[in-house]
Amino acid sequence: MTELTLRATLADRQRLRHLLQEYGVYAGVVVLLLVNIAFTPHFLSTENFRTQAVQVAPIVIVALGMALAIGTEGVDLSVGAVMALATSLLSLYLGYGLVVALLMAALGGVLAGLASGALVAFVGVQPIVATLALMVGGRGLALVLLPQLKDVRNSGMNTLGTGSVLGIPYLVIIAAVLAVVVAFVVRRTTFGRQLLAIGDSRAAAKLAGLPVRRVLVIVYVVSGLLAAVAGILATARLQASDPTSLGTLMELSAITAVVVGGTPLSGGRVRIGGTVAGAVLIQLLTATLIKHDLPPSWTQIAQAVVIVLAVYAARERGKR
């Protein structure tokens, strides 16, 4: 065997691995779909697909913001708490009308993101720690504002949660539109390029004169805002504000979706299509295990294993 052919096979193998890492998440979704179609009774129904899609929508929205944060080599652990904060604010201000309530909930998310972003960009605190403080403090604040579960009786919220256009629920449409917008921003705008450059090397980006601090603050504000939107939508779906449990472990699901979707934790790359597919994969995995009567504890363990495997796979790509 000549050296040339050897090199060719190596290149082939590398390309194969690259393909698998880039498109593995889509393959995973297809495999899970096929398995479910074959083995899960009543899986192939419009009703079921709608349920799954509605459940995945908040995860997708939160994961979009998380993808941006991870793209800058950061992370946002506060997203679950921000969802809870948004739902509390929503209930608190619903008396002043739906628009005011929605704006206050969104404002809560923006302020939370501003706080994390300022800590990361101006004080130089590691993103994990900056957002960890908000992860606990934010949920505490949500509970101070609204100590227990409260029903949301509002026709607008009701429509938002249960309405649909051409059979597609509003929640799904909103998530899809947001995904397209974020993908456009990442790929086609100067801001997107600056974000990726910062994730690649913060020092180099600073030397190149990029507005590093501004971009970082905007990223965390966007992440906070998206988490608040997810909190609003989840509230609309449940028709209740539950600051105790809304968004718990959401940070984990979002990080998993992002990482499984091919965005490396080391920053510099963002895969929005992969992130959406990653969220779908998690939702399908959970649904599959639950439908086959495995208790929730096993879905937790399975999700933990998936995270580690995905991160392990991403590590190989970094070495290439």
Place this chain on the structure above:
Amino acid sequence: MNGTIAEVPAGEKQVFPEERGPGRGERLSALAQQHGALLTLVVAVVVASLCFDTFLTGDNLEGMALSSSFLAVVALGMTFVIVTGGIDLSVGSLFALGGVLAAWGSRYGTAVALLLPLAVCGLIGLVNGLLIARARLAPFIVTLASMLGARGLLLAVTDEGANTYLVDKSTWFTHLGQSKLLGVGVPVWITVALFLLGGVALRRSRFGQYVYAVGGNEDAAALMGVPVARTKSYVYTLSGLCAGLAGALNAAWLASGVTILGNGMELDAISAVVIGGTLLSGGAGFLSGSLVGVLLLKVIQNIINQIGSLDSSYQQVVSGAFLAVVVIAQTWLARRRRRMR
């Protein structure tokens, strides 16, 4: 660069004749970073004892010491992890898992009640360590995954949380949690002993030197022959063992394995360590600071409880805000000292 100077006692520090020693400002910054927590603790205790008659009573102090001891044991392992520049988010889940396993195991004797949680939690810690040290995965994501996984395991063991295992009140194991020695609870004594041991290990042993070296500069440590991967594996194993043991002691004290414990405990432990002067960037820190950090958190919690009209959600707000303030202050002090040098 990374604040290791704070670690060198003044007497041992090399001072070149042409160089002046650390300036007064720098010394003050170093002092604030190291002993700020102790000072704050003293102030908090004085304020609390002036405001509340019930604060400086034996019962209250004893209760605080006892409830601090479990968090302190968790913070002990966390200190080692953070000094290496890592983080362990799984301790809350491991604490709860350890408690449940201990309570379940207590029916087979005290040895099982102690060894089972240590074995399982130590093993999970070891897996964390291997994934972080050998497979070079990010610590926060590995331990976030095991936080989820351990909680799942806990739910599986307890039939989705429906089963609470009770500890037989007359066994040796319950004595471990509930008995007193010289008027102080046994868990407090165990904690003090562990901190003395840990302090010696961190400051006086070769392993301790490795821990500082890995956190200071991993590449340089590897070049100097420090077994970086092994040190990291040990550190996460230690953290798992500490969390499991703390859970077991807590189960012995409560005489049951409670499934809902440990939520947010990782934050309390990290806060305590950081408040105690250990830098999150690694390479610098000390155990006594973590103990002070735990006590400070408990005193603040106690004050909030004494006020009474504030509900417990405020504790979360306060500890979150407190962590943010301390981290900002630390980053500021570190930057200030760097600029002065």
